[in-house]
Amino acid sequence: MKVTKENKPQAEAQLMYVVEQTGTELVVLPRYMQVTPMDLQEDVRPDHQHSSLIPSILQGRVPVQKAFERGVKLICVTAHYVTADLDEGPIIEQDVARITHAQSTENYVSIGRDAESHVLDRAIHAHTHYPTFINWNRTVVFPASPGSHRSERMG
Template sequence: MTTDILTVSCPSKRGIVATISSYLASQGCSISDSSQFDDVETGTFFMRVSFISEEGKPLSEIAEGFTRIGAEWNMNFEFHDSTTRMKVILMVSRFGHCLNDILYRWKIGMLPIDIVGVVSNHFNYQHLVLSHNLPFHHIKVTKDNKAEAEAELMAIIERTQAELIVLARYMQVLSDELCRRMPGRVINIHHSFLPGFKGAKPYHQAHKRGVKLIGATAHYVTAELDEGPIIDQETIAVTHAQSADDYVSIGRDVESRTLARAIHAHIHHRVFVNGDRTIVFPASPDSYAADRVG
């Protein structure tokens, strides 16, 4: 028996949890994990339910029967087969720490995704990608060919049917049009926790200002640069005794961990976009089981 997932967002009303649990029980399903949140500010209810069909009823049949309930409660809902891996494209420029970390986690099963390609505007990591038997796509980007480069990228996305794009330190700005076409489907790692240190060499800027905390922010990409809904963040303490290069080294580790957690949350359907914010439910037992190796 496999664990499947139901995600729901809808206007907040009394009885939603009871309705969902009663329906699943009527379909011969047992709930293995459930998380919910009622946002009183927006009047929106969010829920993620992991369940097992003990009678072996097909997920498509369970989902079809839920349609009436979804319409009655004005729900946005999706059923997810936990055995189906999400198709992901990774994008990278000259800094490869996040790419290496993702490939390692993917290889040992900690990130159960289907990597359908790696795109870069440089050739630095072509050999690394090919050594993992993954497609490598070089798309040169200049100030004069941005439209053509992005059209090539969109062709790859459409051809591979990629469901998620991960900017693993990809240092080119995506167009507003692409961001609008893929809302909630592009994750970026921002190499700074403090907004005051945007742009080039943020860790050197932080070192110059004598900060005591550095960190990273993983967020969905929107048309507003580095302003998309935040999925995950991490900070780490630094001291006056450490150099700017130390900050960079420490920061790279933080970036890799933060991005990996954000990807893990997204592929297990634990993230709900709530306006400019996100609701991120904790990892459930089913997601850990799916990632177990050996």
């Protein structure tokens, strides 16, 4: 179900029902650019992932065309835990994808989605396979060496 302003309360109630009935410990919300209900934030650790175009003035819901016209060279992808503030949660995993002037706006979208899937895979893998905790506003994942939580499947 696509969540809209009109059906958001019902969609969130349905999600909370499933979480409660199944004992869910992690809810993954890719590209869910909305604040989640406090009940969900308190009961499980929601994981949100999205890409943004660098420079930071283009972050968030920006038309890809504007980034293309500005000559953006990097797409930054972030997976983070959800907090009451939109896109402010402790970061679990990040990556960047380089783009060039030779690529079209369609390429920007495709490259961003590919990078998002890799980052999301690594974030879920880190959360489910390694000790993970929040220290202030930082996510700590053990083992602490960069890339050590990647599985052979993920590269």
